[in-house]
Amino acid sequence: MREYNVAVVGATGAVGTKMIEMLETSSLPIKHIKLLASKRSAGKEKTFKGETVVIEELTADSFEGVDIALFSAGGSISQKFAPEAVKRGAVVVDNTSAFRMTEGVPLVVPEVNEEALKEHRGIIANPNCSTIQMVVALEPIRKKYGLDRVIVSTYQAVSGAGVSAIEELKQQARDMLDGKTEVTAEILPSAGDKKHYPLAFNALPQIDLFTEDGYTFEEHKMINETKKIMSDDAIKVSATCVRVPVLSGHSESVYIELKEAGATVKSLQEILSQAPGIVLEDDPAEQLYPQALTAVGKKETFVGRIRQDLDVETGFHMWVVSDNLLKGASWNSVQIAESLHKLNLVHVNQ
Numbered sequence: 001m002r003e004y005n006v007a008v009v010g011a012t013g014a015v016g017t018k019m020i021e022m023l024e025t026s027s028l029p030i031k032h033i034k035l036l037a038s039k040r041s042a043g044k045e046k047t048f049k050g051e052t053v054v055i056e057e058l059t060a061d062s063f064e065g066v067d068i069a070l071f072s073a074g075g076s077i078s079q080k081f082a083p084e085a086v087k088r089g090a091v092v093v094d095n096t097s098a099f100r101m102t103e104g105v106p107l108v109v110p111e112v113n114e115e116a117l118k119e120h121r122g123i124i125a126n127p128n129c130s131t132i133q134m135v136v137a138l139e140p141i142r143k144k145y146g147l148d149r150v151i152v153s154t155y156q157a158v159s160g161a162g163v164s165a166i167e168e169l170k171q172q173a174r175d176m177l178d179g180k181t182e183v184t185a186e187i188l189p190s191a192g193d194k195k196h197y198p199l200a201f202n203a204l205p206q207i208d209l210f211t212e213d214g215y216t217f218e219e220h221k222m223i224n225e226t227k228k229i230m231s232d233d234a235i236k237v238s239a240t241c242v243r244v245p246v247l248s249g250h251s252e253s254v255y256i257e258l259k260e261a262g263a264t265v266k267s268l269q270e271i272l273s274q275a276p277g278i279v280l281e282d283d284p285a286e287q288l289y290p291q292a293l294t295a296v297g298k299k300e301t302f303v304g305r306i307r308q309d310l311d312v313e314t315g316f317h318m319w320v321v322s323d324n325l326l327k328g329a330s331w332n333s334v335q336i337a338e339s340l341h342k343l344n345l346v347h348v349n350q
């Protein structure tokens with residue numbers, strides 16, 4: 001059986017750290033792992049399957065002999081180094097938004113569109129975390145009843161914004177509980193914006209920068225990526241993305257309108273309970289519903305609170321939760337690598 005040389009780019013980050021964990025338990029046959037990060041981290045050590053691995057500084061030549069490279073070090077790093085990796089024969093699974101909407105680059109959630117991998121020319125994009133968990137929950141319903149409209153509001157954990165945002169939130173919480181009136185806020189809602197606000201004991205209705213139409217880039221990602229993954233530009237999608245002071249686990253209130261009549265809460269529960277990658281947690285009588293705290297550390301997407309809209313017969317509401325660092329990022333990337341192996345697609349056809 002073929003074994004692979006695998007590289008993780010951004011190995012010290014919130015996502016990269018989880019990628020290493022996911023690879024440790026993956027079915028992907030791994031011959032050798034290379035951990036890459038910035039110059040700052042070169043020489044530091046991590047363990048992989050009990051062995052010490054020294055982190056190396058990322059350069060174009062890092063990819064010599066690499067078969068699969070998982071990227072998670074920000075969009076500009078992917079823009080610069082993913083083509084270099086492909087040039088050297090590696091297949092890239094990119095966690096950033098750098099290539100997601102590029103034609104010819106498959107945007108893949110294996111439970112939904114694994115077949116799209118067959119079209120890859122070296123780079124495969126991993127979708128936005130909030131998009132991934134939503135499409136996992138919607139695809140089985142779409143297959144049966146069609147999907148006309150989606151309106152989603154997210155409650156996104158701070159770990160989606162990286163290690164430094166997690167540390168800043170913890171410090172803000174400590175400072176506020178200590179009675180300080182001024183707390184440091186230098187990262188959120190968006191590292192590149194003019195103003196910053198504390199997240200502790202707060203909710204920020206801005207993730208990423210605003211665009212001219214009043215939506216943020218995060219909201220546009222959810223809208224555009226959903227259509228690309230489902231190969232259907234006609235689905236109406238709207239999103240409001242909100243950062244909440246949760247460490248990990250993105251939650252979403254999702255409202256859908258189906259194309260066909262006839263769905264009931266029971267039929268949707270039945271479909272979702274049998275769908276891949278989904279755990280149904282839906283029993284109001286027992287106060288059973290998905291929660292961020294109980295989803296953390298798990299690979300599945302959790303769905304509950306399924307209700308029929310009180311005015312629209314084909315309208316349904318649901319609550320969708322997943323670990324944003326796992327299914328939303330590292331696990332979906334490793335799953336893509338496993339699918340590439342299964343489909344014999346670990347080679348570059350340019």
Ligand SMILES: NC(=O)C1=CN([C@@H]2O[C@H](COP(=O)(O)OP(=O)(O)OC[C@H]3O[C@@H](n4cnc5c(N)ncnc54)[C@H](OP(=O)(O)O)[C@@H]3O)[C@@H](O)[C@H]2O)C=CC1
Binds near residue numbers: 042095097129
């Ligand atoms: N699918 C999705 O929705 C998600 C995608 N992401 C993507 O992954 C990226 C990383 O996210 P996250 O782990 O949260 O971020 P972190 O800030 O926690 O980690 C950033 C990582 O990138 C590395 N890095 C930074 N600059 C360089 C450089 N010049 N050369 C090489 N490595 C570098 C860092 O290394 P060092 O420690 O040495 O600085 C670190 O390993 C995000 O920018 C985003 O694009 C993230 C979350 C979810």
Ligand SMILES: N[C@@H](CC(=O)OP(=O)(O)O)C(=O)O
Binds near residue numbers: 097127156159
């Ligand atoms: N923006 C997401 C994480 C992320 O990095 O997404 P993207 O890869 O689409 O930029 C969050 O903050 O939760």
